[in-house]
Amino acid sequence: MSHDFVKKSLTRRGVLKGAASGAGAAVLGAGAARAQGPDPLITEKQDWATGLGDGVDATPYGLPIKYEDDVVRRNVPWLTADPISSINFTPIHALDGTITPQGCAFERHHSGAIELKKEDYRLMINGLVDTPLVFSYADLERFPRENRVYFCECAANTGMEWAGAQLNGAQFTHGMIHNMEYTGIPLRTLLEEAGLAAAGDLKDKWVYVEGADASSNGRSIPMDKALDDVLVAFKANGEALRKEHGYPVRLVVPGWEGNMWVKWLRRIEVTEAAVESREETSKYTDTLADGTSRKWTWVMDAKSVVTSPSPQSPIRHGKGPLVITGLAWSGRGAITRVDVSKDGGKTWETARLAQEGQNKALTRFYLDTTWDGEDMLLQSRAMDETGYVQPTKHQLREVRGENSVYHNNCIQTWHVKPNGEAENVEVS
Amino acid sequence: MSHDFVKKSLTRRGVLKGAASGAGAAVLGAGAARAQGPDPLITEKQDWATGLGDGVDATPYGLPIKYEDDVVRRNVPWLTADPISSINFTPIHALDGTITPQGCAFERHHSGAIELKKEDYRLMINGLVDTPLVFSYADLERFPRENRVYFCECAANTGMEWAGAQLNGAQFTHGMIHNMEYTGIPLRTLLEEAGLAAAGDLKDKWVYVEGADASSNGRSIPMDKALDDVLVAFKANGEALRKEHGYPVRLVVPGWEGNMWVKWLRRIEVTEAAVESREETSKYTDTLADGTSRKWTWVMDAKSVVTSPSPQSPIRHGKGPLVITGLAWSGRGAITRVDVSKDGGKTWETARLAQEGQNKALTRFYLDTTWDGEDMLLQSRAMDETGYVQPTKHQLREVRGENSVYHNNCIQTWHVKPNGEAENVEVS
Incomplete structure (x- = not known):
């Protein structure tokens, strides 16, 4: 191994300029390296396989390799795991690209993650509709679907940072976000299936959405958003939603705060006015310097x-x-x-x-x-x-x-x- | 529950026309349902949560819910798990959207899946290059990256079907395919880092790529493809490649047969001619009716x-x-x-x-x-x-x-x- 060679290669195109500490080590030329046996760097460092590796019977559904066991959404002791208010953070510091695997996508529950079978699942649409309806999961599978990639960000993402630099890691300051390819039915389709003539002028109407968990996590959504790009989703990144992401059905409210993306979605009511539920009054409003609160701050700004x-x-x-x-x-x-x-x-x-x-x-x-x-x-x-x-x-x-x-x-x-x-x- | 209501709702917009067997059951109207208590269909069928669900401490890295345990890439006894030649199939019959989660993405090994640490990883570029180079994993992280979604299909996908209808399921006839968002370095960048002046006219040159597993799985790739869209990839769907997909580094050869997407990539040699390795002579050629073989059938047609x-x-x-x-x-x-x-x-x-x-x-x-x-x-x-x-x-x-x-x-x-x-x- 010639250090001149190393240096030469590192300065060759300027891409690794000045990075003498191991960035691209030159070897003695292919012929030389092969004639003289493996390069020292390789024999020293690399344990090439000389026998068979593992078969596939152990991995009907695979997990990350053990060397990546720190790339998880729960890796510090101070995170609360209390089911009353629990949170795990996406390890965005270790990811690349844009898709978030479900297995390490942040989760936030207001009364814990519940287990609901597809067979037991029902979605009610009621309120100011022509014909209130209850859909089974199998019913939902019969409606035209869309596929869209959207981010879901908790309104509280980066919330600890208002007061100053608090948390030492992008996972903790900005990890209450994930980005997945959703498959679902436009909420518009289901609302129109129930019929909206009974609601009259839609301009000032709302839908109230709630989940099947004990918190119900009810939120009011203005009708124009409900009829725009909201999805009733059952798959994320191609496969069923995970339990912690609302299996079997969650709401996808593109660009709006994650709390509105109701999980274990059980009911959608068309209403005259916003319900002003706990989740949109005492929570998910922004207290200003004068003590008043901003409400209906749904959109997640750039x-x-x-x-x-x-x-x-x-x-x-x-x-x-x-x-x-x-x-x-x-x-x-x-x-x-x-x-x-x-x-x-x-x-x-x-x-x-x-x-x-x-x-x-x-x-x-x-x-x-x-x-x-x-x-x-x-x-x-x-x-x-x-x-x-x-x-x-x-x-x-x-x-x-x-x-x-x-x-x-x-x-x-x-x-x-x-x-x-x-x-x-x-x-x- | 009025069956007339059910029928009426089902025929309302024609979307569920004729689907009387449970597709969208009407309820007695929102007010009625709420005044009279829950709808019978709901109380009968739906076990809404009345207490807390699970916290988040059990899921540092999550897996699918137990009710989806049949949506796996290994679910029939006849699949060979022998590490000499092993295969698992993507459960495409149960997925939607386009992204394949790594955990259920098909895997195929020619001598088993090997375990390689990032710290031990080395990639050599040698042959007809100006300066042969050896890269560590940390070196690779210093080069400009791209993100691209590509499918990877085994050349043998649907191979059993030549003789007639053989396998009863899309997973088995067509499941040797997956589709992920890759993060990697253009192979062009690394070849240019080593310098291609020594190779002379690039038009008829090749690169020979091999993996660190015992099979080495060597394949020859024409230079024009190597300089086009091939990636040296280290992430899939945002996270590290799984062990069975070549952790820490695999080749991505967009549109070309999966066998060329060398896993545990260890060496790239610029050559005068194709190597004519086992994997491109006795295997991965197509025997015609007259006994002759088509070779260099790299592209996966529509x-x-x-x-x-x-x-x-x-x-x-x-x-x-x-x-x-x-x-x-x-x-x-x-x-x-x-x-x-x-x-x-x-x-x-x-x-x-x-x-x-x-x-x-x-x-x-x-x-x-x-x-x-x-x-x-x-x-x-x-x-x-x-x-x-x-x-x-x-x-x-x-x-x-x-x-x-x-x-x-x-x-x-x-x-x-x-x-x-x-x-x-x-x-x-």
């Missing part, structure tokens, strides 16, 4: 976060080539641009979007850059198709005060240190 | 299958509204149209695509129709952006004879009987 590097995903290599990556999303439509700052918002570079932004779905962004090994104050700033720009925490506090829990979509800052470790910090 | 109704997904309801659904794909680009026949190919109806066809990815199609309760000979026929039309089995046999195993992309027929059961049959 937001983004750098997922790596981040406190749970430090830089383990030295200076040189670095991939900065993260997620962006907007409840108002597609993400059109994401900027990244390394200096706490003084200067910005436009990131590369892995795919064109999709309506109300996660967008993955990358900044392929070079790290000089110095401190960085990493931030990302999302823009959506309405022209909305993700605000700083300062801008958000000016409007909303510091009493809020919900709807914190401010720019997040990670302080990346010369040793590669990152910390949640606040910049003024 | 294909489709009705996943429901199908033998493992019979019609459980009576006549009336019926959703016919299935999957279509093409290794040559996007699916542009899928037709469905109920009479064995005599007449066709154009199905609805859930989303516009994506390049080399699964497309979900639906035909929202009405079943008269009579026999159906269900077929689907895919068309792709090149104008290619999926052939009948007869057409395919005329060209390819009956000695083949691989690349059977013919139209599949399910005989759906008046009792709703379906069977794999052949029509002339």
Whole structure:
């Protein structure tokens, strides 16, 4: 092994420029390496298989390999597991792409996850409809379906951060979000099946939706949203919803706060007015500086976060080539641009979007850059198709005060240190 | 409960017309139902939660609910689990949408699934390159990444069907396919990092790729494909590749047969000519009627299958509204149209695509129709952006004879009987 070769290869195209610590080690040329036996680096490090591996009988349904056992939605002792109010966070610091596997997609329950058989499942549509109906699961399977990828974000995502930098990890500051491909029936189809003539002018009507769990988690949805893009969904990422995601049927309310995505959906009532349930009065409203509350704050505004590097995903290599990556999303439509700052918002570079932004779905962004090994104050700033720009925490506090829990979509800052470790910090 | 109400609701908009057997049962109106207590159908059938459900501490990484334990890739005793040649099938009959969860995505090993740590992983690029290189996993993480959804289909998918209708279920006839969102580095980037000037004219050059498992599963790929859309991938559906899918790194060769998607990827050699390895000579060639073999049959031609109704997904309801659904794909680009026949190919109806066809990815199609309760000979026929039309089995046999195993992309027929059961049959 020639260190000159290593250095030469690392500087060749500048891609790995300066990254002498192990980024792409040159070998002595194919012929040489093969004539002289395996490269030392390989024999030393790599335990190539010399016998048979495992067959397939152990994996009728597979799980991640044991080496990834820290990539889970529950990995710290302080998370509450009390069924009265329980939460697990998506390990977004360790994921890439946009799809969230169901197995590590965040879960939040208001009275625990319940077990409901398809055979026992019923969905009632009642209230101001021509013919109240009760659907079995088998009934639902007979209606035309749609497939759409949407993000689901808890209104309380990033809620702890209002008061300052609290939680040290993107999973905990921003992990109450997931992004899945849903298969379901437009709610419009089922409402029209029951008939809406009885509701008269639909403009000011509402639907009240509730789940079969003990909390019922009832929420009021304005009729125009109900008739727009809401889905009565039974599959996520191709397979049945998981128990903790509302098996067998949940509501999908694209772009709106996760609490409205009622799980174990049992009833949809067409109403004259909003019900003003607990979940939309004492909870899921935003207390302003003067003590009054904003209500009907359904839409999740444009937001983004750098997922790596981040406190749970430090830089383990030295200076040189670095991939900065993260997620962006907007409840108002597609993400059109994401900027990244390394200096706490003084200067910005436009990131590369892995795919064109999709309506109300996660967008993955990358900044392929070079790290000089110095401190960085990493931030990302999302823009959506309405022209909305993700605000700083300062801008958000000016409007909303510091009493809020919900709807914190401010720019997040990670302080990346010369040793590669990152910390949640606040910049003024 | 008034049966007139039921009937009335079922015929209201014609959507559930004629489906008197339980498709959408009307209730006595919202006010009545609530004033008089729960609807009898509900109290009888539905065990609504009256107490707390489960907390989240049991599900750091979740699995499907127990009621879905038949939706697995290994569910029949006759599947070989011998590590020398093992296979599990995606349960496509029970899935919807397009994404395949890793946990139930088909797996095929030529010498078993091996366990390789990221820390021990090395990827060598050698042969006709300017500077042979060895990359660690950490090195790979420093190169610009892409995210793309692609299908991966085993060349032997549907291979048993050449001789006639053999296997009774879409999972077994067509389940050697999955469709995931991959995150990886373009192979082009890594080849250019090693430098291709030494290879001279690239037009007739090849890359030889091999895995770290005992079979090595070496395959030759023409340089133009290698520089086009091949990815060196480390994530699928956002998370690390599963062990059985090549953790930590596999090759993604969009649109081409799954055997070339080398798992546990350890070496990429730029060569003057194809290596003519076992996996591309004695295997993965197509024996024609005259005994000669077609080789280099890499591309998976346009294909489709009705996943429901199908033998493992019979019609459980009576006549009336019926959703016919299935999957279509093409290794040559996007699916542009899928037709469905109920009479064995005599007449066709154009199905609805859930989303516009994506390049080399699964497309979900639906035909929202009405079943008269009579026999159906269900077929689907895919068309792709090149104008290619999926052939009948007869057409395919005329060209390819009956000695083949691989690349059977013919139209599949399910005989759906008046009792709703379906069977794999052949029509002339």
